[in-house]
Amino acid sequence: MKISDIKIFVTCPGRNFVTVKVITDNGLFGLGDATLNGREMAVVAYLQEHVAPCLIGKDAHAIEDIWQYLYKGVYWRKGAVNMAAIAGIDMALWDIKGKVAGLPVYQLLGGKSRKSVGLYAHASGDDIADTLLKAEALMAQGFKAIRLQSAVPGLKVTYGVLGDKENYYELQGNRPLPPEEDWSTPKYFNMVVELFKQAREKLGNDVQLLHDVHSRLTPIESARLGKLLEPYNLLFLEDASIAENQDSYKTIRQHTTTPLAIGETYNTIWDCKDLIQNQLIDYIRTAATHAGGITSLKRIADFAGIYNVKTAPHGAPDLSPICFAAHMHLNAWAPNFGIQEFVGFGTQEAQQIFTHDIQVKDGAAFVSDKPGLGVDFNEDAAALYPYKRSYLPVSRLEDGTLWNW
Ligand code: EZ4
Numbered sequence: 001m002k003i004s005d006i007k008i009f010v011t012c013p014g015r016n017f018v019t020v021k022v023i024t025d026n027g028l029f030g031l032g033d034a035t036l037n038g039r040e041m042a043v044v045a046y047l048q049e050h051v052a053p054c055l056i057g058k059d060a061h062a063i064e065d066i067w068q069y070l071y072k073g074v075y076w077r078k079g080a081v082n083m084a085a086i087a088g089i090d091m092a093l094w095d096i097k098g099k100v101a102g103l104p105v106y107q108l109l110g111g112k113s114r115k116s117v118g119l120y121a122h123a124s125g126d127d128i129a130d131t132l133l134k135a136e137a138l139m140a141q142g143f144k145a146i147r148l149q150s151a152v153p154g155l156k157v158t159y160g161v162l163g164d165k166e167n168y169y170e171l172q173g174n175r176p177l178p179p180e181e182d183w184s185t186p187k188y189f190n191m192v193v194e195l196f197k198q199a200r201e202k203l204g205n206d207v208q209l210l211h212d213v214h215s216r217l218t219p220i221e222s223a224r225l226g227k228l229l230e231p232y233n234l235l236f237l238e239d240a241s242i243a244e245n246q247d248s249y250k251t252i253r254q255h256t257t258t259p260l261a262i263g264e265t266y267n268t269i270w271d272c273k274d275l276i277q278n279q280l281i282d283y284i285r286t287a288a289t290h291a292g293g294i295t296s297l298k299r300i301a302d303f304a305g306i307y308n309v310k311t312a313p314h315g316a317p318d319l320s321p322i323c324f325a326a327h328m329h330l331n332a333w334a335p336n337f338g339i340q341e342f343v344g345f346g347t348q349e350a351q352q353i354f355t356h357d358i359q360v361k362d363g364a365a366f367v368s369d370k371p372g373l374g375v376d377f378n379e380d381a382a383a384l385y386p387y388k389r390s391y392l393p394v395s396r397l398e399d400g401t402l403w404n405w
């Protein structure tokens, strides 16, 4: 079974998605997600010009060899663009292998370790009261774990809070440039500790609470935040600090028992190797789309399991349902699965393009039993929504200094 063609689609049903379709000479195809938010067309060009021509004629069953060929074989290795491209191909090849076997991908990974996959939803409000009302609504829908984000008083915009926007990362007009947002660590501290204090008073102790700092704090500030949040028993504190220096998490770890999660921007196992083997984190959040696909995430999950680190894959709206499906198969299998982030399946338009039978009930999701990944891609519907340039925001301190967004 040889790869006979590779097609790349970019569609924007509310936001951009890059979809890879690998076609075989026996008439099968597989789908993969290669979306890199704000840099989509770099991955498209990379796939079309540099990856696809090398793979035509190769054995579509040789997933591991193709992964190594696109990683070691390019000499340059790693990198967000390269790893998103590998991810798109890798997911598509697992999809094909499942279709050939007549088995869902989780069976190829080793079978199910659990009946359902626990999810956490997002409650994001314009103030603390608004955030907690939204959390109560999610609890009423059956969600047992909720990420709380709330606007920081005194800042124009806050990460994770929609404000007057309709969607996350709403497209920015006809001539988009990265929007600029402001940041103040002291103002944030005043809000965030109060948010979790009031959350426990209002929501009780049974619901699991989470929070995404989005890398705005230095390690010692994260240590202080972890300590201040200890009484409110978070499931995890996400992306407290950037960990380009993986050792820097020792500072946070030494000071707090608040569980720590990181990894959504990581591209390889090497980015989290020290964090995992030194047991500096509790949850690894790498996404199949950004870290080289199912092959990479399986390897990271097994490595993490040795050190009591659980998986908690990224589930943002900029990952397509194909990525979510790939995560679902990994989550069903991984013995050390923790929790899956979940923000729905996108706009109505997106749901007409990406169709699947993943069920969500009482805060848990049920993996598809269809052969392969279990997602279909409607090419005609996708063509109705062409690519639109769009950027993630950049962040600046109040004096203008560029900061981590
Ligand atoms: O900002 O995926 O946990 N979720 C996140 C996301 C990221 C986006 C960036 O493209 O941090 O909302």
Ligand code: CO
Pocket: 212, 214, 238, 239, 264
């Ligand atoms: Co995050």
